[in-house]
Amino acid sequence: MSEGQVFSKDRRRWMAGGVALAAAAGGAWVGWSQLEGATGNEEAITAFWGLQLAQPDGAPLNLASLRGKPLLVNFWATWCPPCVRELPMINRFAQEQAARGAHAIQVLGIAVDQAAAVNKWLARQPLDFPVVLAGAGGVTLTRSLGNINGGLPFTILLDAKGKAQQRKIGELSQQDLEQWAAWT
CATH class of the missing domain: 1.20.5 (Single alpha-helices involved in coiled-coils or other helix-helix interfaces)
Incomplete structure (x- = not known):
């Protein structure tokens, strides 16, 4: 050469x-x-509160029923390794928050996945917070809430008035959760 x-x-x-x-x-x-x-996309957040999504058992959950208290919304999927890694930590956070009573941050998991896969995963790893199914439409929902690339996991913290206060694209850390909990 x-x-x-x-x-x-x-x-x-x-x-x-x-x-x-x-x-x-x-x-x-x-x-x-x-x-x-x-970050100021109030229309998307208003639309979010108007959603009714199925839980893995098929029962509907009106997201409006979660208004009035801070809400941590975590978008995840069973096929997403960082999602699966962070769920036990988020579950512990949900348990700790539930013990706080009136000042608790609620937690909601939105699975961007199929019901069968989510049910199988939840049978092995139960969660102490509600999970709803968004299927492939969950990616579009994450984009409307500020996750422009549609990557998972995606987490958003909404305040008691329903306004976005924090967002994170990618795996959460314990420090993220502690900082977000201190915010409330």
Whole structure:
């Protein structure tokens, strides 16, 4: 291989890396600006409170019934490893919050999954908070609430008046939950 060919391959790698870096930076900037615009998306949050979603056992849950107290909404799926990792921690958080009584943050899980998969998972790992099913439409719902890429897990904290106070795309940490609980 001649020196010119090595230089050419190296140069192509650098150029491809530079293009990828520029695209990622541009995408992050566009994503951040869209997320900022979505934080005031009162129409989407109003629509959220109007939803009635099925629980894994088929019983309907009107989300409006959860208004009046802070609500942590976690979008997850059984096929999503970070979702499954964070659910036991969120369950402990829900248990701790329930012990607080009137000042508790309620927790709601919205499964972006099929009922059979969710029921099978819940049989192995029961949760102490309500879970509803959104199916594939859950991704659209997360986007309307500020998750522009539709990635999972996605968590949003709504205050007692139903307004978004916190959002996180990706796996929650214990520190996230502690900070959010201190907010209330």
